[in-house]
Amino acid sequence: xxxxxxxxxxxxxxxxxxxxxxxxxxxxxxxxxxxxxxxxxxxxxxxxxxxxxxxxxxxxxxxxxxxxxxxxxxxxxxxxxxxxxxxxxxxxxxxxxxxxxxxxxxxxxxxxxxxxxxxxxxxxxxxxxxxxxxxxxxxxxxxxxxxxxxxxxxxxxxxxxxxxxxxxxxxxxxxxxxxxxxxxxxxxxxxxxxxxxxxxxxxxxxxxxxxxxxxxxxxxxxxx
Amino acid sequence: xxxxxxxxxxxxxxxxxxxxxxxxxxxxxxxxxxxxxxxxxxxxxxxxxxxxxxxxxxxxxxxxxxxxxxxxxxxxxxxxxxxxxxxxxxxxxxxxxxxxxxxxxxxxxxxxxxxxxxxxxxxxxxxxxxxxxxxxxxxxxxxxxxxxxxxxxxxxxxxxxxxxxxxxxxxxxxxxxxxxxxxxxxxxxxxxxxxxxxxxxxxxxxxxxxxxxxxxxxxxxxxxxxxxxxxxxxxxxxxxxxxxxxxxxxxxxxxxxxxxxxxxxxxxxxxxxxxxxxxxxxxxxxxxxxxxxxxxxxxxxxxxxxxxxxxxxxxxxxxxxxxxxxxxxxxxxxxxxxxxxxxxxxxxxxxxxxxxxxxxxxxxxxxxxxxxxxxxxxxxxxx
Numbered sequence: 001x002x003x004x005x006x007x008x009x010x011x012x013x014x015x016x017x018x019x020x021x022x023x024x025x026x027x028x029x030x031x032x033x034x035x036x037x038x039x040x041x042x043x044x045x046x047x048x049x050x051x052x053x054x055x056x057x058x059x060x061x062x063x064x065x066x067x068x069x070x071x072x073x074x075x076x077x078x079x080x081x082x083x084x085x086x087x088x089x090x091x092x093x094x095x096x097x098x099x100x101x102x103x104x105x106x107x108x109x110x111x112x113x114x115x116x117x118x119x120x121x122x123x124x125x126x127x128x129x130x131x132x133x134x135x136x137x138x139x140x141x142x143x144x145x146x147x148x149x150x151x152x153x154x155x156x157x158x159x160x161x162x163x164x165x166x167x168x169x170x171x172x173x174x175x176x177x178x179x180x181x182x183x184x185x186x187x188x189x190x191x192x193x194x195x196x197x198x199x200x201x202x203x204x205x206x207x208x209x210x211x212x213x214x215x216x217x218x219x220x221x222x223x224x
Numbered sequence: 225x226x227x228x229x230x231x232x233x234x235x236x237x238x239x240x241x242x243x244x245x246x247x248x249x250x251x252x253x254x255x256x257x258x259x260x261x262x263x264x265x266x267x268x269x270x271x272x273x274x275x276x277x278x279x280x281x282x283x284x285x286x287x288x289x290x291x292x293x294x295x296x297x298x299x300x301x302x303x304x305x306x307x308x309x310x311x312x313x314x315x316x317x318x319x320x321x322x323x324x325x326x327x328x329x330x331x332x333x334x335x336x337x338x339x340x341x342x343x344x345x346x347x348x349x350x351x352x353x354x355x356x357x358x359x360x361x362x363x364x365x366x367x368x369x370x371x372x373x374x375x376x377x378x379x380x381x382x383x384x385x386x387x388x389x390x391x392x393x394x395x396x397x398x399x400x401x402x403x404x405x406x407x408x409x410x411x412x413x414x415x416x417x418x419x420x421x422x423x424x425x426x427x428x429x430x431x432x433x434x435x436x437x438x439x440x441x442x443x444x445x446x447x448x449x450x451x452x453x454x455x456x457x458x459x460x461x462x463x464x465x466x467x468x469x470x471x472x473x474x475x476x477x478x479x480x481x482x483x484x485x486x487x488x489x490x491x492x493x494x495x496x497x498x499x500x501x502x503x504x505x506x507x508x509x510x511x512x513x514x515x516x517x518x519x520x521x522x523x524x525x526x527x528x529x530x531x532x533x534x535x536x537x538x539x540x541x542x543x544x545x546x547x548x549x550x551x552x553x554x555x556x557x558x559x560x561x562x563x564x565x566x567x568x569x570x571x572x573x574x575x576x577x578x579x580x581x582x583x584x585x586x587x588x589x590x591x592x593x594x595x596x597x598x599x600x601x602x603x604x605x606x607x
Contacts, residue, residue: 047602056520056599077524080598084522091601095517097226099233104225111225112523140233168602 249547271472295437306450312439324365333405501585
């Protein structure tokens, strides 16, 4: 059974002459434990697709299901609760909270649920160690390099042990070698945890490391 | 965690905000203290009389200057049902020319109960031809042991003590015993007409006889289970009965002045609320991206707003301490004659209003928080 089901999803902005179609009848399935790279040029609809899967945007039409559960029918509050419990998000701009240390940025995730247990602290310490950041746990984002920030952002996305990771341009601020290392790290963790990941990228070299590649052009699926 | 961490992580920024809010709080408190000082300066000697009720001559509209109670009136009041104790209070306007600077004052004759005067220096109970003055008279150079010369009535009083918060129409009160007050009152009433030897000059002996045993008003202690309304009904219509607080706010344009003073305080509170609200609104606008990301991670708008409320509470609390310290320092540097009377009760009310207004001002930010789309945390430039 597919963990992620995307059926005929369309999204448009505006109306009439000013209407812009960002996504046009996009459909695909993704099995559990697979890493999908969504490849495409700027303006192709990649991030819109990611936002819809995350429940941050409503599709104009179509259906999104994660593990059989319809995302497109949820209210914003239900979608937020679903993300807290089942989704790991990695932003292109990292969006680490600037006044929190690396460890505290990870603990932000359980804090949103209203509790930070001892087990959460242990998990944060373990994740930072797995990402080679144990000596950076007390450092704020401004004291970290770009690659370290990206690793903290990925570790944060793993804090809630999500079923699906949604990753937006994870290598856009990194050089090719560091970008490759980050994607390798991401892939290893996904496989090690048997979770599913959708990674948006404009870089074909990064897409090569994924299990599957979906190419978007002008909001439509195009041959890879 | 987030709210406190953010405060600790940006100490300079939030320190400056707390200082700015502290100045607003201080401004509000200074306004409140000056307002209270103005009211005390205008009415302290009347409003602070130790009594459950003050009895005025009927139809004088609670004007201390117009009310006259004869010895028979005072006896009627003292023997009324429900009156446990009473004493006459006389008032007369005088001028003092023996100090460094000549100044106006109000002579208050008390028919007993001098223990009510808080003693700042010397004693609180004057004998014949002695006086206890409000301490603000010291600004004019009056000292303990001085002989005050009252003009134009040519009376001398020896200063035996100083009290506080006892001014009337912004002039210091001079407390004397009732017989001394009678003499001053008669002299004030006839002025220099008697000395001039003019035809038709007042008959001093007759006036003195009429004034003997009289007072301007009566201060009354009620017996248990007697209400002020019951006494008012019993003594109407010859007399008007009110509480000292009500009497303080009556006459001499006090109602208009209090309206203006309260208006100033309300305006300062509203401006304070706007300033505080705008501070946090700007802070919220500056972290729109961060809030969008936290919402994208699953935070509700309520969670984000609670963090803001916690920050407001902490910052306004710190600002309040700063504001109180600033206000007390300002008050300490003011001359005694300055209308400045810090009242914890009024400050507590102002503080509660500041917190309420700060939370109200935070609604600007709430509107902004609700409007932040978490989807903007992901790059949507490609649209």
